[in-house]
Amino acid sequence: MSSQVRLSLLPRARCMFDEPVQVKVAGLRSGQMVTLRARSTDEKGVLFSSSATFRADGSGQIDLERDPSLGGTYTGEGPFPAVLDLYTSGGGLSEKRPSLLASRGPQVGSKGVGVISLSKSGDLALSMASYLQGVEAVVWINGCSANTLLPLYYQKSQILPALMIDLSKLIPTESEAFNGKKVMNDPLAEENEATLIPVERAEGRLLFVASEDDLNWDSTAYVDMMVERLQRHRKDNFEIVCYPGAGHILEPPYGPYCPSSLHAVVGSPVLLGGEAWSHAAAEVHLWEKIQEFFRTHLSCDATQTKAKL
Missing domain, CATH: 2.60.40.2240 (Acyl-CoA thioester hydrolase/BAAT N-terminal domain)
Known part of the structure; x- marks a missing residue:
């Protein structure tokens, strides 16, 4: 030019x-x-x-x-945020989301911690909130209402069995990536009820985030299951955000949009769903929502722990 x-x-x-x-x-x-x-x-x-x-x-x-x-x-300055970032089962360590949260400096004290999760790690986050003390705020993004893929153990004792997948339910597409929306077995089926996470035991605040075009699994249906369970136990410690046109992997905003990915369990590429514009808009809105949620529901002590690094 x-x-x-x-x-x-x-x-x-x-x-x-x-x-x-x-x-x-x-x-x-x-x-x-x-x-x-x-x-x-x-x-x-x-x-x-x-x-x-x-x-x-x-x-x-x-x-x-x-x-x-x-x-x-x-093709922050200030206190160190007590937020545990559980990423998905894609493998490796992803530091971008936790480093961004740390840079925003949520005013978190020593009373409790927050947990943010995505996909498979969503059931781990809910299990922490349901079985452990001190989990004050959980962000659940496109996870499941049951413990998936592997039995959940705590101190060598099994807490929950695993909800498994049925690979015969994978739907092939012209893109050579599979549609896996229905691949998980039904957690409400009698033989799978033991895998459901007793989310009604959670005392902290819960933010359920569901993408309506999630093709990895049926996130919106899992939200409905958890809400029904919570309401049945007269719990109101939750809020819901749903995004039409968004796919499975909701990241911090302004990164590349990935409509498909290699699935670690399936061993083949799977569709993640979503339309690029709607997905990007959802990421922008959600990132602000996550920060607001943690700032609102994580308590701050008068005294803060000094950094040792």
Whole structure:
């Protein structure tokens, strides 16, 4: 591009990745077509890239917040937050979500802890809240209402058996990734009732987050099961957020959208569901909701523990 063309990143070029960045281009010809490209490398060295084409307005400017694309491709200071981040069963250690939460500095004291979970780790988080003391706030994102895949043990004693999957229920698709929405056995079936987590025992606050286009499993149905159980026991320590058009893996915002992924248990690619625009909007809204939830429901002592590192 010409040296007169100016690319602006507002309010600043360097920021945390959960902060929105406004991209503007100036100095173009009226109506000029321009393709903008972005690249990002994750902590495992995997490169993600995207591109989109825009048409400059009459004054030779493009504002990505204002102008629709013409098509695109997608290849704290203060106390230390007592929030346990349980990630999914994809393997490895993911630090981006906990590091972002830590940077936001929820004012958490020593009375109790918060737990944030996603997918398989959702049942682990609920089990912690149901069986352990001091779990004050749990964020459950697209998890299950039963203990899944492996029996749950505590101090060498089995607490819950495992709800298993039926691979014959995998639905093949043209993309060669399977639809696994119905692959889990029914936790309400008589032979599986022992796998259900006694969520009514939880004393802390519960935030249930369900994507309505989750194709990994039926998250909204699991929320309904837990709500019915809680209400039957006259518990009201929960709130629900549902996202139409969102898929299974809801991450902190402004990262790549992944419509499918290799499933560690199935051993094949599975669809995660969601439509890119709706999924991205859900991530933006949910990230603010999570921070608000923890700030509201995690208590803060008058004195804080000093860092030892």
